Amino acid sequence: MKGRPAPAGRSPRRPTPELAVRILDRLEAAHPEATCALVHRSAFELSVATILSAQCTDLRVNMVTPRLFARFPEAASLAAASLPEVEEIIRSTGFYRAKARSIVGFARGLVERHRGRVPADFDAMVALPGIGRKTANVVLGHAYGMNEGIAVDTHVLRVANRLGLATGDDPVKVEAQLMALVPRTRWTRTTDLVIFHGRKVCDARRPACAGCPVFDLCGWESRQAWANPGGPGAPSRPRPRRTAG
Numbered sequence: 001m002k003g004r005p006a007p008a009g010r011s012p013r014r015p016t017p018e019l020a021v022r023i024l025d026r027l028e029a030a031h032p033e034a035t036c037a038l039v040h041r042s043a044f045e046l047s048v049a050t051i052l053s054a055q056c057t058d059l060r061v062n063m064v065t066p067r068l069f070a071r072f073p074e075a076a077s078l079a080a081a082s083l084p085e086v087e088e089i090i091r092s093t094g095f096y097r098a099k100a101r102s103i104v105g106f107a108r109g110l111v112e113r114h115r116g117r118v119p120a121d122f123d124a125m126v127a128l129p130g131i132g133r134k135t136a137n138v139v140l141g142h143a144y145g146m147n148e149g150i151a152v153d154t155h156v157l158r159v160a161n162r163l164g165l166a167t168g169d170d171p172v173k174v175e176a177q178l179m180a181l182v183p184r185t186r187w188t189r190t191t192d193l194v195i196f197h198g199r200k201v202c203d204a205r206r207p208a209c210a211g212c213p214v215f216d217l218c219g220w221e222s223r224q225a226w227a228n229p230g231g232p233g234a235p236s237r238p239r240p241r242r243t244a245g
């Protein structure tokens, strides 16, 4: 039986732990500054900022959180907040009604179940309102130094598929594939490096394959075309001017 062709943008190659480690070593050398870009001072602040970052840039989130945390500095005050006031503060992050309900619900869950403290436990985290696997992985990794999983956002989905380290667009399945390849001690770092690489180099629409530090290790079939001067990544030539006569 013929295998199904790999979907567009994905690599048909079978990945190995050795390949994953080589790629991560290269990304580490190329992007040593990669880290969580959400400004925070505590696990509580990072949890709220991560919830707000859905469908929004970290830059935008960092613009609203100083005011939000000045007004609601810990779980107890946010749990008691009025939704309209929270909505007004976070409005520019988009989906502000749903996000306001999520962060207030999260704060109430912390107060009711964990005396206002963010639990350093994955299962307890994902049981809280507003917290999914991605947020739990980010918070446990960056606030508590734990390697509980690999946070899979849109950048990790795209880059992992192009590199040939994972297949598919289901974040849970892609996380499981990556965790099977990457040593546990590097899970949090994998998130930071792959997200950073996706933002700075492996752009969704215009990947900078020509200067990519993992070009020779990448499994994406289209990378050569994007690296060629005449390929899809090349700047379009100016049209010749029409001259009169």
Ligand code: SF4
Pocket (backbone or CB within 6 Å): 162, 163, 201, 202, 203, 207, 208, 209, 212, 213, 214, 215, 218, 219, 220, 223, 226
């Ligand atoms: S070679 Fe291109 S597609 Fe592959 S990781 Fe680098 S930028 Fe992304």
